[in-house]
Amino acid sequence: MEGLDEVIREHPFFRDLDPRFVSLVVGCARNVRFDAGQYLFREGGPADQFYLLRHGHVALEMVSPTGGALTFQTLGEGDIVGLSWFVSPYRWAYDARAIELTRAVSLDAVCLRSKLDEDHDLGYEVMQRFVPVLIERLQGTRLQMLDVYGHSRAGAPGS
Amino acid sequence: MNIGHFMTPDVSRVAGTRRETRDTWTLRLEPPRNAAAWSYRPGQFNMLYAFGIGEVPISISGQVAGDGTLLHTVRAVGRVSAALTRLRKGESVGVRGPFGTPWPMDLAVGRDVIVAAGGLGLAPVRPVVRTLLEQRGKFGRVVLLFGARSPAEIVFRREVERWGRRRDAEVLVTVDHASPDWAGHVGVVTTLVKKAAFDPGNTVAMLCGPEVMMRFMVAALRSSAVPDDAMFLSMERNMKCAIGQCGHCQFGADFVCRDGPVLRYDRVRDRLSVREL
DSSP states (O other): OOOHHHHHHHSTTTTTOOHHHHHHHHTTEEEEEEOTTOEEEOTTSBOOEEEEEEESOEEEEEEOTTSSEEEEEEEOTTOEEOSGGGSTTOBOSSEEEESSOEEEEEEEHHHHHHHHHHOHHHHHHHHHHHHHHHHHHHHHHHHHHHTGGGGOOSSOTTO | OOHHHHHSOEEEEEEEEEEEETTEEEEEEOOOSSGGGGSOOTTOEEEEEETTTEEEEEEEEEEOTTTOOEEEEEEOOSHHHHHHHHOOTTOEEEEEEEESBOOOHHHHTTSEEEEEEEGGGHHHHHHHHHHHHHTGGGSSOEEEEEEESSGGGOTTHHHHHHHHHOTTSEEEEEESSOOTTOOSEESOGGGGGGGSOOOGGGEEEEEESOHHHHHHHHHHHHHTTOOGGGEEEEOOOOOSSSSSSSOTTEETTEEHHHHOBEEEHHHHHHHHTOTTO
């Protein structure tokens, strides 16, 4: 069975991380599993963890105007779940629900934030990995807002 | 070129229709007497004429092996396309074509192939996917990345599900807006690139969909180290004559109807970000 340090080193989010930083991150990490339907976190709750997905899929959901849960994104192996742990006031902005049996590494955000504060090199390294995820999801949200498929042509090439 | 031949529609009879989504139908057309339009290469299009109303370019979305009927998938977005979607078995339609450049199937032989489509953009690449799967041994890994607005707007849904059950192809489908019964991916189609397995240095990518989707897909593929000269886009412009004479579909130095619709990315790279084009 892989050790946590190996799991973290091989996860795309932390791939090629300096071994010195890996040992710092491992100190905040533990393996977790969620059964299908179980919530990783709920909107409004304290963002005191974030997750490196190793297996399974997670739906990010918000309550729709009609009262039902609306899935706006699904994440899977290699993705990270949870962005709000990084920014005050550290509260989740949506629900995260396991669609199927999901295995992940949970990182204690309070622990990790204190290490980022203490070691700015580690802080910068994590920032460089975290911001592209933010940008990618922001771009994705913009494309969803554009409703790009809602205005296609009749069936011409490139519709 | 005998322009007269290419400007005169042949009359084809509708052999059948199939509703794909709320506003999208596939027309199955019998070969006309002049069967030029029935010898096509994946990626090409025909001009379909709704008599008395007008003519629009429609991609060829497949051919029925047994009877040679040709498939065109049409979304009702205007007067002409709406008229085409109202056609029923036994009625007639004018056909000119086929026109345009095909997908680079020869270049794809021996390589991994990524087909990335969005919305109705699956129609022009469906013949590609069918060819890849029918001649599976000739290609490396076959990856289909497909994004739709919602589960209800997935065209060719049963066929896509059949493709998805194959073990020799990776078929990833996502929707922008999920319905409660949807158990698949949710999110934009570009997010699927990271989930797919392919060798970027030995890959041919064929992209078809709204231009903004293709721009972001190109960026995602570039991030995965797919070279610019290995990506091909099916461009869409306002095509009228389909033979490069009227100029309606001019896209910089190219006429999309004649020099495209399938164009290599490095040829159009600098023009894609020019808003006026």
